[in-house]
Amino acid sequence: MPKVGMAPLRKAQLIDATILCIHEEGVARSSVQRISKRAGLSPGIVAHYFDDKDGLLTATLSRLNKNLSEEIIRRMKRANEPLDRLWAILDAHFQPVHFAPDTVDTWFALWGKMREIPNLQRVQRIYEARLRSNLRHALRPLVSAERVEVVADALSAMIDGLWAKSAQPTTEISAERAKTVFSDTLSRLLD
Template identity: 45%
Template sequence: MPKVGIEVIRRKSLIEATVDAIHERGFCDVTVAQIAKRAGVSPALAHHYFGSKDQLLAATMGHLLKDLSDGVRQRLAKAETPRERISAIIDGNFAPAQFRPSVIAAWLAFYAQARTTRSSQRILRIYSSRLRSNLTFNLRSFMSREQALSVAEGTASIIDGAWIRQALSDGPSDRDTAIAMVEDYVETQIRQHAGENPENGTAGSRKIQ
């Protein structure tokens, strides 16, 4: 097997081990050596690939963010109306592969590290900006730009809040309830602002199933 192939496999193993280790021990208590052992590589090799534990977390978050973005894009490709695209964005942010205990724990650690780590701050800005931009673009079909920006911010906040609440919960992840909560907020806002701005209409809107 070519060296490039081996490196890709080892990096992926370290990223997966990071997610599992954070879920089991928490970010503060886990060490690079423990992550490396779980991944089946030496600590020296883990440091060679990623440098510090903070850099390993940033790489893990970058990987998870790419998976999340890919999932959203796949759902958007099947959506035909602005309202369907909003639902696709919401559903993608609670994808089963993402909204599970180990990944939720990793994201919570990422948010905490983003306060002090520049690489994590950059990844978080990319995620937040992309989410707000996608929501705003599609919400513009139902309301003014200023209103769409405000509703997009509110929607993003509810999505983030659902993740944090789940991270602090002892129960199993419940994506259906989380999605319904966000959808209810969006639907309420669309109806309210469509009434304030009759020229926008309500074409493409749908009730929550």
């Protein structure tokens, strides 16, 4: 009895399981068997919906990026002042949902696999391009034209650095602290 419309449900189930598994057991132990068991499904299902493991991982990164993009868009809509628009971008990254340990762990783990999985690169490149574009756009009213690029680079590096740090077991970085750091930096970096 073929149930119809299971695809989105199952995909979501598997992506959730992937994130959970990477967070709780580490990438190295996040095998297809382990992920599918965690999703309450069979290992074969991964091939069914994602062709292979790389497909699942790519979909997982897509989902994470999409979540973050939507958060940014949502906040952008409510932002009227130039500075608020910039903060919409930065803030989004450190919202509890997206700065949560499982999200950040997964994001970082997938970043580590990028070299080996071209599709992962593709997905990430698209997200990054959009982020950079958003950043530059938000910065334009706030800094002189010739500094837009360099400040965008600085801020984007800081975002990545803080995310990376928070994904590491060696340091404790709270979202609160991250925002404080940005506050201080922005107050100086902008003209």
